[in-house]
Amino acid sequence: MTSDPVPWWTSAVVYQVYPRSFADADGDGIGDLLGAASRLDHLKRLGVDVLWLSPVYLSPQADNGYDIADYQVIDPVFGTMDDFDRLLAAAHVRGMKLIMDLVVNHTSDQHPWFIESRSAARNPKRDWYWWRPPREGFAPGEPGAEPTNWESFFGGSTWTLDEPSGEYYLHLFDRRQPDLNWENPEVRHAVHEMMRWWLDRGVDGFRMDVINLIAKDPALPDGAPTGTGGLGDGYPHYGTRPRVHDYLREMHREVFEGRPRRLLTVGEMPGVTWEQARLFTDPARREVDMVFQFEHVSLDHGPGGKFDPRPLDLRDLKACLGRWQTALGEVGWNSLYWNNHDQPRVVSRFGDDDRWWRESATALGTVLHLHRGTPYVYQGEELGMTNAPFAGPEDLRDVESLNHYRQAVAAGADPEAVLRGIRAMGRDNARTPVQWDASPHAGFGAGQPWLPVNPNHTWLNAEAQYDDPASVFNHYRRLIALRHELPVVAQGDFTMLLADHPQVYAYERTLGDVRLLVVANLGGTAQTVEIDWPATDPILSNVDPARLDGTVDLTPWAAHVYTVDSTG
Structure with missing residues (x-):
């Protein structure tokens, strides 16, 4: 966390591995570290630079590893510390860095x-x-x-x-996840000591889980009533409190300062605003390199919240992402993501996972990756993996979804309506095993997987896409290569175009004399739009290339990328 003018991670792409669902080497039905190591060539082929490893620490698994019982022990379900060292070395040999998931707002009640x-x-x-x-x-x-x-x-x-x-x-989360008291300096010292231990072992940084929640108001006042059983909204009293900046600056001094390697620190921050994100990611303040914000993945939440989804208005998405691009354009840095272990699959959520599956998966990838910021690919996203057809609550594993189902039905809600919301937005959608091939368990492993494989793995899988130049996988490869090859993608300014168009997402990136234009039709009807830009052919398209000459014709879910250099 130095003041380098162009840190390495501006042109990098991060790939999240959720080990439980990535690859199972020992056949027990649960993904593990050696399974992850066995699939690293997939990541190398894709071209990513960083592997973000979701928690593999010792855990009772009340929240699938985000309830940690020992930060310096590998849970036997994932393997051993020797297995972790092999994975780390194998990633480094392939030119990839590895960052750990740091979960220090809370521990397990078994810690x-x-x-x-x-x-x-x-x-x-x-x-x-x-x-x-x-x-x-x-x-x-x-x-x-x-x-x-x-x-x-x-x-x-x-x-x-x-x-x-x-x-x-x-416990802000499950009752088995008690919150640490960061007001106590002994807690902070113990956390810093643990972080240094991992960095000394060779890891390249941390993704910090809900890190903006660690600073509570010690008075613990009541929150405004939410209308739910006499409960209230405590967020103003624990979310992004002023002391969190002190804690992160102290962490930088005690853990990261003076390290010979340029590490990566990412803060997951529910409820963070762009004004707050500018402070967190301003390099001069030495807090974190980038944040995960949640604004854009909350736009389709309905009046009843997450499990009451409503159709996305693309104009809202453009206004949101454009605001973050502008706000962090000169100071700070954006994390770019559609998917992670907590979000449903984007092709099912914002795309069309039926008629326009390939086109919508690649169009959404194009729109995201060519923004200014560091893109994150969640396992299976590069294949266009979709939400799963969960038949009933017996198919669910996620504590959040199970709690919601139980409480909603107990309150008198229609069970099928509750399930519809969970099928659309539940976290289990992200956690079905990665679809490597068309075999019975999708190549995940020999044993019965802990969560059923999506039935569409018979045609939607990595093996079927590797040699198909038009596949979702190979389109993601080309997007990642563009970020590596064109400085304008990593460093260029951002200008939103056609902000009021309800179906077309268009923007321009500029760096010196180089201009790059992205135009994407994020809908199932053809569109023609006028754009004041030099006549040119696209350098990347997810469908048949369409020349831009004052106007451009866009077939359903078409995405085109154009570039010009005024010096040549």
């Missing part, structure tokens, strides 16, 4: 820190977590006795009663 904290009110580690007595006037366990009215991200209260002590502990 030794929490077990000790829970053991007695006077234990030295009691203050490593947020413990509070019942609300004044209430007995422990009595309805309304929770210390605050905050609602958990996974539904219900953020407080769970510890009956032996009669006190409650805070």
